[in-house]
Amino acid sequence: MDNPLMFYSTNLEAPKITFREALLKGQAPDKGLYLPVMIPTITQEEIDSFTDKPYYQIAFEVARKFLVGQIPDDDLLHLVRDAYDYDVPLEPVYERKYILRLDQGPTASFKDFAARMMGRLMQYYLNREKRSLLILTATSGDTGSAVASAFYGLDNIRVVILFPESEVTDRQRKQMTTLGKNVTVLALKAKFDDCQALVKQAFADPDLNALNLSSANSINIGRLVPQIVYYFYAYAKLRKKGAIDPPVISVPSGNFGDMMGGVLACKMGLPVKKFVIAVNENDEFPIYLQTGDYRKVEPSRNCISSAMNVGHPSNLARLVALYRGVMDEQGIIHKQADLELMRKELFAVSISDVKTRETIRKAWETHRLLLEPHGAVGWAGLMKYLASDPTSDQPGQLCISLETAHPAKFPQEINTILQVDPELPPSLKGLEGKTEYAEPLANDYAGFKSFLLGIF
Numbered sequence: 293m294d295n296p297l298m299f300y301s302t303n304l305e306a307p308k309i310t311f312r313e314a315l316l317k318g319q320a321p322d323k324g325l326y327l328p329v330m331i332p333t334i335t336q337e338e339i340d341s342f343t344d345k346p347y348y349q350i351a352f353e354v355a356r357k358f359l360v361g362q363i364p365d366d367d368l369l370h371l372v373r374d375a376y377d378y379d380v381p382l383e384p385v386y387e388r389k390y391i392l393r394l395d396q397g398p399t400a401s402f403k404d405f406a407a408r409m410m411g412r413l414m415q416y417y418l419n420r421e422k423r424s425l426l427i428l429t430a431t432s433g434d435t436g437s438a439v440a441s442a443f444y445g446l447d448n449i450r451v452v453i454l455f456p457e458s459e460v461t462d463r464q465r466k467q468m469t470t471l472g473k474n475v476t477v478l479a480l481k482a483k484f485d486d487c488q489a490l491v492k493q494a495f496a497d498p499d500l501n502a503l504n505l506s507s508a509n510s511i512n513i514g515r516l517v518p519q520i521v522y523y524f525y526a527y528a529k530l531r532k533k534g535a536i537d538p539p540v541i542s543v544p545s546g547n548f549g550d551m552m553g554g555v556l557a558c559k560m561g562l563p564v565k566k567f568v569i570a571v572n573e574n575d576e577f578p579i580y581l582q583t584g585d586y587r588k589v590e591p592s593r594n595c596i597s598s599a600m601n602v603g604h605p606s607n608l609a610r611l612v613a614l615y616r617g618v619m620d621e622q623g624i625i626h627k628q629a630d631l632e633l634m635r636k637e638l639f640a641v642s643i644s645d646v647k648t649r650e651t652i653r654k655a656w657e658t659h660r661l662l663l664e665p666h667g668a669v670g671w672a673g674l675m676k677y678l679a680s681d682p683t684s685d686q687p688g689q690l691c692i693s694l695e696t697a698h699p700a701k702f703p704q705e706i707n708t709i710l711q712v713d714p715e716l717p718p719s720l721k722g723l724e725g726k727t728e729y730a731e732p733l734a735n736d737y738a739g740f741k742s743f744l745l746g747i748f
């Protein structure tokens with residue numbers, strides 16, 4: 293087999309390792325995030341060949357560049373075919389503006405794309421090595437359900453999910469708690485930050501080493517690679533319609549995993565005119581891009597696009613690294629990024645809740661475009677960008693804005709604004725009658741630890 297692509301840690305103090313190792317480890321021992329030492333390229337010919345390929349085949353072509361020598365082609369093809377058995381619609385809105393709907397997976401959020409491939413890759417390696425793993429994850433909603441669904445029924449993997457009882461919607465909770473089998477869900481009367489603190493403490497506890505803990509959150513490189521694919525796929529669909537110019541792409545962002553997928557796609561060779569990074573009122577990144585001065589928003593601000601309430605994006609260290617800077621896990625900059633290049637390639641914008649609601653209403657009234665709060669932040673960011681740059685505010689400018697969740701996941705908000713009830717996708721139907729399996733857990737590490745030790 294070919295020499296594998298190696299991955300380094302953004303804190304630069306951990307040994308380089310292979311994709312398999314980085315996937316099973318999650319975070320690097322120096323608390324940095326793994327990135328490939330060299331970004332593989334996709335040639336123009338390959339991009340052209342994508343126009344007639346189904347989604348899973350593009351996923352195969354992109355992933356194998358990162359997985360050289362790490363998995364035979366046949367196995368990888370089988371795996372992505374199994375993971376991507378749903379539609380990825382690119383919906384025209386007006387002129388050459390499109391919405392890429394990433395909400396057709398089993399839990400109706402874009403997190404399915406990453407979780408399904410990551411789960412299958414982990415299982416592939418664990419089965420061959422006859423090992424098992426305990427995935428531990430704290431969630432404020434979408435990650436938990438995507439991970440629970442993606443890992444449900446897989447051999448050799450136990451999943452334990454912690455969630456703050458009062459911070460997730462009924463639908464989000466039922467997506468996690470109605471599974472059972474290898475998925476254990478713990479409900480806490482606490483905040484998301486408390487859940488995350490318990491999980492972090494467990495990872496740092498040597499008494500739990502034998503459990504083989506791993507994380508499934510967006511710091512895992514195994515989640516990033518699958519998120520490169522849909523950018524190539526969307527462009528391939530536009531090429532098929534005859535487009536040859538680079539699009540503006542807007543990404544509603546929280547922890548910046550989705551956006552990192554896009555920026556990596558671009559560095560691999562995808563033509564992009566500009567990335568719009570649209571955040572909610574957690575505006576630490578737009579301020580950093582403008583001033584070069586980075587300050588976390590602490591505590592993070594609560595907005596209606598709840599999956600993006602992030603005051604310090606965990607993937608920011610990766611973005612800084614791609615622009616030749618060094619930022620540690622605390623957000624301290626040890627070497628400044630090439631801000632000039634960043635500003636040339638990226639446009640960052642913060643969208644208020646007022647603007648988000650107005651965007652949901654206007655998009656519906658003007659274009660019959662149904663958006664939920666996250667997608668609305670992306671769309672509003674795109675409109676702000678077009679208005680800010682007179683050279684790009686052309687009717688002809690090709691644009692793609694990402695919709696990261698299905699509107700039916702946010703029925704109250706949408707009904708209040710539009711008096712419309714979004715129709716449930718098949719994946720969300722039938723949750724009502726199902727039995728829920730959730731166990732209460734006190735917000736206390738000793739209790740959590742003995743629970744974990746008692747699982748096996």
Ligand SMILES: *Cc1c(COP(=O)(O)O)cnc(C)c1O
Binds near residue numbers: 544545666697
């Ligand atoms: C997680 C999530 C986001 C934010 O994605 P990041 O990769 O964390 O930036 C946006 N929208 C929805 C619906 C999400 O679940």
